[in-house]
Amino acid sequence: MDAMSMLKSFRVVDLRELFIGKEKKGLKGDLIRRAIQLIQNECSQELLTKINDIYNSRCQPQAVTNPRASPQILSMKIADSTPSPSSQDSDVKLMSFPFHQTLDILVDLTALKPHFSFTLSEKQRKQLITQTTRFSGDEVQVVIRICYTESVGVEDDQYPPELFVFVNRQMLPLQIRVRKPGEEPRRPCPPINITSQLKLSQPGDIQSGFITWRDRGKVKCYSFAVHLVRILSAKELLAQLRKSSVESVECCRARVCEKLCTGQDSDVATTGLRVSLLCPLGKTRLRVPCRGSGCAHLQCFDALTYVELNNMKPTWMCPVCDRPAPFTLLTIDGLLSSILVTAEESVVEIEFVADGSWRSVKDQHGNARRSPQTELSVTSLHSLAASEIIDLTLD
Numbered sequence: 001m002d003a004m005s006m007l008k009s010f011r012v013v014d015l016r017e018l019f020i021g022k023e024k025k026g027l028k029g030d031l032i033r034r035a036i037q038l039i040q041n042e043c044s045q046e047l048l049t050k051i052n053d054i055y056n057s058r059c060q061p062q063a064v065t066n067p068r069a070s071p072q073i074l075s076m077k078i079a080d081s082t083p084s085p086s087s088q089d090s091d092v093k094l095m096s097f098p099f100h101q102t103l104d105i106l107v108d109l110t111a112l113k114p115h116f117s118f119t120l121s122e123k124q125r126k127q128l129i130t131q132t133t134r135f136s137g138d139e140v141q142v143v144i145r146i147c148y149t150e151s152v153g154v155e156d157d158q159y160p161p162e163l164f165v166f167v168n169r170q171m172l173p174l175q176i177r178v179r180k181p182g183e184e185p186r187r188p189c190p191p192i193n194i195t196s197q198l199k200l201s202q203p204g205d206i207q208s209g210f211i212t213w214r215d216r217g218k219v220k221c222y223s224f225a226v227h228l229v230r231i232l233s234a235k236e237l238l239a240q241l242r243k244s245s246v247e248s249v250e251c252c253r254a255r256v257c258e259k260l261c262t263g264q265d266s267d268v269a270t271t272g273l274r275v276s277l278l279c280p281l282g283k284t285r286l287r288v289p290c291r292g293s294g295c296a297h298l299q300c301f302d303a304l305t306y307v308e309l310n311n312m313k314p315t316w317m318c319p320v321c322d323r324p325a326p327f328t329l330l331t332i333d334g335l336l337s338s339i340l341v342t343a344e345e346s347v348v349e350i351e352f353v354a355d356g357s358w359r360s361v362k363d364q365h366g367n368a369r370r371s372p373q374t375e376l377s378v379t380s381l382h383s384l385a386a387s388e389i390i391d392l393t394l395d
């Protein structure tokens with residue numbers, strides 16, 4: 001029996017009990033609608049418990065009321081009542097969450113079910129007690145991850161509709177973004193940090209969890225896992241990116257040439273390709289120029305600024321073209337990196353011209369730069385490429 005079905009069996013007098021301190025007038029249908037809104041907006045355990053208590057006392061006077069067991073009765077889906085897909089049936093894997101390094105798996109990825117429990121080892125418990133401050137740069141957390149079960153492959157985190165999570169009988173605040181009440185929350189759905197509700201005072205305590213969600217006729221199945229993770233800083237992520245995801249100068253040059261050559265009939269041929277050396281996010285000079293692998297533009301944004309912003313509010317959308325640019329698909333532009341080293345600090349915009357070279361076009365005061373010195377410092381990409389070809393034939 002779920003909370004919604006309980007509400008629908010309530011009499012008007014029962015419904016009014018839910019609106020203590022609030023407007024109690026209205027027809028039955030209106031009261032039910034407002035009660036559902038109350039559940040969805042306030043998500044309080046007290047409210048769910050109250051609905052359960054009223055249901056038990058008024059509608060089923062013979063039922064034994066056990067307040068400690070009330071969340072069980074209120075579960076919106078019981079795994080045992082219908083066959084659930086087990087993790088063996090599916091090859092679903094969780095997308096790695098960029099800011100987390102998984103240290104241990106406490107509950108392996110399995111079908112989402114209302115009840116779960118795990119025990120921390122002595123080492124894990126000590127880690128959680130001592131490594132709890134974000135600013136020490138070594139924070140450890142226990143997190144719940146939830147994703148779809150259906151598809152084979154790597155899955156992004158996705159919360160089910162009307163999700164409530166309780167750990168050791170305390171409800172956890174969730175960062176949920178919903179378009180309409182009752183809908184599936186919008187992505188990204190960050191891992192749920194349950195560290196604050198864990199029992200850490202003595203070894204071997206059983207950590208028990210309870211999850212409720214709305215099962216929309218089993219249209220979608222979900223899996224979940226519980227991980228012990230270390231929080232990575234934006235700087236650590238940037239180091240990863242520098243190590244594994246830099247596009248070579250040659251590849252970047254080829255990309256510029258392709259744009260210049262295919263754009264010959266359009267404005268590109270006469271005006272060249274302009275690229276700002278300022279990050280569109282912070283309006284300061286690019287430090288680590290990058291873009292998403294799905295981006296078609298030459299303009300870069302600053303990797304460190306982007307990662308820091310997504311640490312605070314994860315959207316992972318390219319600030320230039322507004323397409324998804326998740327951390328795993330970021331690429332550092334090797335050519336622009338080298339231009340940033342060469343170009344004077346005052347230069348804020350450069351342009352790739354028809355012969356494939358680049359020159360600075362604007363400084364920080366907005367002045368166009370047309371001094372003879374600038375013209376002399378032009379680097380011809382084509383001549384560089386040509387010398388490489390000669391080297392290869394001599395080999």
Ligand SMILES: [Zn+2]
Nearest residue numbers: 257258261356
């Ligand atoms: Zn070309």
Ligand SMILES: [Zn+2]
Nearest residue numbers: 295318320321
């Ligand atoms: Zn883009």
